[in-house]
Amino acid sequence: MTGPAGQRPPSAVGRRPLGGTEVKRLNRSWRRLTSARLELILDSVGQPFNVGSIIRTAAAFGVGQLWLCGDSASPDHPAARKTALGTERLIRWQREPAAAKAAAAASAGGLRVIAIELTDGAVPLHEADLSGDVCLALGNEDRGCSAALLAAADVVAYIPQTGRVGSLNVAAATAIALAETRRREWSRG
DSSP states (O other): OOOGGGOOOOOSTTOOOOOHHHHHHHHHHHHHTOOSOEEEEEESOOOHHHHHHHHHHHHHTTOOEEEEETTOOOTTSHHHHHHHTTGGGGSEEEEESOHHHHHHHHHHTTOEEEEEOOOTTOEEGGGSOOOSSEEEEEEBTTTBSOHHHHHHOSEEEEOOOOSSOSOOOHHHHHHHHHHHHHHHHHHHO
8 A cells, every 4th residue: 555656654663752842842843833722621529530630631722821710720729739740830821710801801812702601592612713813712510601602702612422421521621622622723734
C-alpha cells in the first residue's frame, strides 16, 4: 500500500516518542496557526481533581483566562495542583461569584459565550459556530450550568454521545470542547 506520491506509509516499527526539544518545536508550529482568543468559565465545578485536569488541558490548548464561578474549587487546592502538574502557573484565573457576570465580562471583551450543556434547543457541538474569539462555559458535575449562565450564553451546544452513558465527566467534556474549538480554527487556517 502506498500513500501520496507513491510513498509507503511509515510502519510502527522504528517509531519513537518525541524528545523534549522536538515536542517544543511541534507545539510552536501549532501556536503559529493559532490566533483566536479562548477562555473558560467554570460554573460551580467543585471537585479539585476536575479543576486541575481542566487547567492542564486549558494550558495545552492556549486558554488565556479561566473564570471560577460559584462553588468552583480553587486551583490552589492541593488536589487541583497535583492534577494540574504545575500548569496552573500558565493560566490567568479569577473568581467571579456569578457565572452570568463572568459571561457578561467575556462578552464585553469581545468573546462569544458557548455553554456546553444538554438542554432543549442546544445544537450539537460540531454544528455550533466556534469561529473567532470564544469563551466556553461548563457547569457543575451534577447540576450542569446554572439557568443564569445558560440565559447569558450566546449559544448552547452539547457533545453528541452514542453510548449508554447519559453524560461526560466535566473535565472530559472540557477537553473535547477545547479540542474541537482549536481543530476548527486550524482547519480554517
